[in-house]
Structures are given as structure tokens and as C-alpha cells.
Amino acid sequence: MELPNRSYIDSLCRGDKAFEERLLAVIKTEFPSEKEVYYNALKAKNLAEIAEAVHKLKHKISILGLEKGYALAAQYENEILDENFDHSQSFEKILDSMTEYLKTL
Template structure:
């Protein structure tokens, strides 16, 4: 994956409101690890529809972190999960890893 998480979209969205940016980042930092953990539990238990719901939630965080290509991967993976397929699992989980490292260090 060549695309890296960034704050450009968030800065654009905030219109320069630093407090808004910080609040959004705090939400991402708080919710992302929980959503990833629950996603993985559902996947292990082959609860694909539930996993798809979490991918849907995470998809919005992907967007906030400026990952345009990754957002499309999440859309495709969410649809796969609804069909009980996991072809894009590794690609999606690579995105999750990248996001996790980024939010831990921002």
C-alpha cells in the first residue's frame, strides 16, 4: 500500500478549526481500536454481516484520514463480507494496521 494516512482531509473539513480537528482525532483514537477488535472477533466467528457493519463504520475513519484508495477497498470489502467472502481481507487489514500506527503517533 503506497497511500499513507494523513490529516489533509480533516484540515480541509475543519476549515482551520484546530479544536474540531483535535476532537475528531480523539474520536478516531478512541473508537478505532474497539471497532478493529470487534471486527476481528466477528470475522473469527464467521459473522460476516456483523463484520461488514464494522467495516462500514471504519470506512468513515478511513475517509477522515485522507485514504481515498483505501476507502474504495473498504467499500468493496464490505460488499464481499455481506456475501460471505473475504478476498480483500489482507488489503483491508493492511489499511487497519497503517491507520493504527498513524493514530498512535499523531
């Protein structure tokens, strides 16, 4: 399974520690609430909100270097509106790995 990493963050920040700290602070702040919105929308079966939450989370997935995870999230986002949740478990495993990774930063 692909694991979150700092490769994209490092290439984006190019040694600018202040920018890196701000970027990580934004991710650490926004990710938990966006993840909660996803699960709440899923529970409410609100397809538009689920897709919107996945869309927002997709960008965090990319920033944490999960290229395959980003592709899966993009596919899942498109499938949600067709009431296709085949990729929900894989997507949620990505969210779990991100949660654990962010605890280490």
C-alpha cells in the first residue's frame, strides 16, 4: 500500500521552512474537519456533499505524495454521483493512513 510522504511538500517548499510549516499547519487543521464532513455526508447519504468532501480531501492526498491515492480519489469522486461506492473502503484506508501520518509530523 502506498504511504503518505513528504516528497511533494519538499519539492514544493524547496527548503523554505516557514512556507513548509504554514502548509503543514493548514493540512493538519483542515484535514480532520474535512474528513469529518465526509463521514457525516456519507451517513446522511448526501451524494453531492460526499463528492464535494472527496474533492477537497483529494488535494490533501496529493500533497502528501499519494499519487495512486489521488487517482483513486478522483475516480471515487466521479462514481459517487452515480451512487457507486465500490471504492469507499480503499478511500477510507487512505484517510486512515493520512491520519496516522499527520500524527508523526
